[in-house]
Amino acid sequence: MIRIGLTGSIGMGKSTVAAMFRSLGVPVFDADACVHALQAPGGAAVVPIEARFPGTTGPNGVDRAALGAQVIGNAQEMxxxxxxxxxxxxxxxxxxxxxxxxxxxxxxxxxxxxxxxxEDMVDLVLVVSAPAFVQRRRVLARRGMTEAKFRAIRRSQMPDDEKRRRADVVIETAPPKWAVRAQISRLVACLAAHKRG
Structure with a gap:
């Protein structure tokens, strides 16, 4: 098995790229979706989060806004x-x-x-990237996102240029989706051929 580590900063198009892998028949483990499930009603993280961060959970599981208010920008709480x-x-x-x-x-x-x-547990690191102005436009279009929150999230993440430097493969997501899909298709075909060879 070749394990591809897919990463990228907020708003870079990682979810779109993951969906493209899925459409090509490649199984995807989505860490964000896993976290959402853990924080949903009955999720394994709800009770320990409430114990450590009182008032951040309720009948709908973890209140992400309330939790975010306590941890974003606070390294110790994060x-x-x-x-x-x-x-x-x-x-x-x-x-x-x-x-x-x-x-x-x-x-x-x-x-x-x-x-x-x-990165030590994967065979190949794939970084999804886009120019800063594209990232900013995408993120600020999200419901509930503010400029201050976006800045705080960016400060908590490794800079995009450092991720690009450490990547084995960079997927550019500013081009049209068909061009991004072509990048993914070529990569999957190349890795599958390598695995067979």
Missing amino acids: AALEGIIHPLVRAARVRFLRRNRSRPLVVLDIPLLFETGG
Whole structure:
């Protein structure tokens, strides 16, 4: 199995690229979706998050806005939250890899791949990137996003140019979707041929 680590900063088009891999039949582990499930009603992270961050959960699971207000921009509180979430996500990732062990390629979609030292568990690091003005436009179009929140999120993430420098492959997402899909198709075909060879 070739494990592709898919990463990229907020608004770079990572979800779109992950969907393209899926459409080509490549299984994708989505760390963000896993976190959402862990924080949903009955999710394994709800009780420990409430214990550490009182008042941030309710009948709908974790109130992401309330939790974000406590942790974004506060390194100590963010580290405490990560101490709850990361072990649960790792366990889910192990289960995903076990289920897909006979597949030639899998994608591990991990937004904080570099920040958490996750590049050691993959065979290839793919960074999704776009110019800063495209990133800003995409992120500020999201519901509930503000300029201040965007700046705080960017400060918490490794800069895009550093991610690009450390990548094995960079996928540019500013071009039209058909061109991005062509980049992904070529990569999948190349890796599949390498695996067969």
